Amino acid sequence: MGPTIKDVAKKANVSTATVSRILNDLPGYSKETKEKVMKVIEELGYQPNAVARGLVSKRTQTIGVLFPDVSSMFSSEILNGIEDTAHELGSSVIVCNTDRDGKRTMKYLQLLQEKRVDGVIFTSEVLTEEYYETLMDMQVPVVLVSTASYRYPLPYVKVDDKHAAYTATEYLIQNGHTQIAMISGRKEDPIAGAPRVEGYKQALSDYGIPIHEESIVYTDGFGFQQGQESFPRIAEKLPEVTAVFAASDEMAVGAMSAAYQLGIQIPDQLSIIGYDNLKIAEMSIPPLTTVAQPLYQMGEVAAKLLNEMLRTGSSVESRIMPHHIVERCTVKRMK
Incomplete structure (x- = not known):
């Protein structure tokens, strides 16, 4: 049988009630007492019973x-x-x-x-x-x-998804791009779909660049496959495009894969920016420029x-x- 709360109290020279209050983050003891009790708990390897603690604190941790x-x-x-x-x-x-x-x-x-x-x-x-x-x-x-x-x-x-998408699009514009396409998630998605499209459009509008709905490809998700399947449609319909804003890094890497298969060199012939700053952004070839979420x-x-x-x-x-x-x-x- 392992050590009990009584063992902790005895060795720390405090009452079991004090040990219980400390374990359940309740008031009624000094900082020094807490430090002493926690040290004894560590020394004894005491494991509080979650069920018993829950009865006292009404929490299951x-x-x-x-x-x-x-x-x-x-x-x-x-x-x-x-x-x-x-x-x-x-x-x-x-x-x-x-x-x-x-x-x-x-x-x-x-x-x-x-x-x-x-x-x-x-x-x-x-x-x-x-x-x-x-x-x-x-x-x-x-x-x-x-x-x-x-x-x-x-x-x-x-x-702020709209603001972050604006920042990504603005970065492309500030690097001299005016023919910018976007690969988006679902059009009706109020979380990462519509707000990122709004940010993209707002940036184009603020810099006096015409907005063309055909420059936006909507998909059913934010994965590698969606990016890979979407880019050939952009390349076929909009050959003048010099840059793509992808609404996720996985989409961006998928688009880069499709561009490679079409013989399009990145970034010499096409620039791409992603969204998220996932580990895959560092691992891609070439490494992906992206707007980072923490x-x-x-x-x-x-x-x-x-x-x-x-x-x-x-x-x-x-x-x-x-x-x-x-x-x-x-x-x-x-x-």
Whole structure:
């Protein structure tokens, strides 16, 4: 049998109630006492019983995280930030891969409710009325990441997608490009579809460049395949195009692959800029210039906000995270 809370209290020369308050982050002890107790816990290798702690604090020390595609590089960066921070704050993470399927999402929400998670981080999907009502029934704090809702008052952590897309398009313009195409996600996607198209159009408009709807290729996702399939359509219909803004790095690399197959050299004959700054951007040949989202930090901030809501019982302010251009080797300066 392992060490008990009584063993910790005896060795630290405090009461079991004090040890319990420290473990459950409740007040009533000095900083020195906490340090002494935590040192004894480490020395003895004491593992608090999660169920017993939950009875006292009404918390299970677990949070649920929902991703539409947990295997993507985009999701993994955010998840790393969430997990590292949650573990530092004493919580474990239950990860749910929804596959953008409404029934699966509802099933996972019900599972998280049964597991009595302390809070939920909802990532990269549209927050439907059904999801929102279920989350409210759970009566736990919720933070949105890489998505937001005007209809439902939940705090979010995200980049300003319209502004970031504007920045990417403006970068191409400032490098002398005026014939710029865009590879987008779904036209009706209010998260990463429409706002990024709006940013692209706004930049063209502000610099007096005509906007042509045929210069935008809409797809059903943000993956390598969508970029690979979209670029040949641009090359065929718009041979005068000198630059492409892709709404994700995976799309951009897919477009680069298609360009290579068509004998088009990057950046000498075509410039490409991506969006996200995933690891694949550094690994591509040539390395991809992109507009960066601080994905790890977004996960980190979301976990901290959720913890603050749990600790204080009050709401928190949403966070718009900074974005910036990462210059590599896929954008040529026009003379």
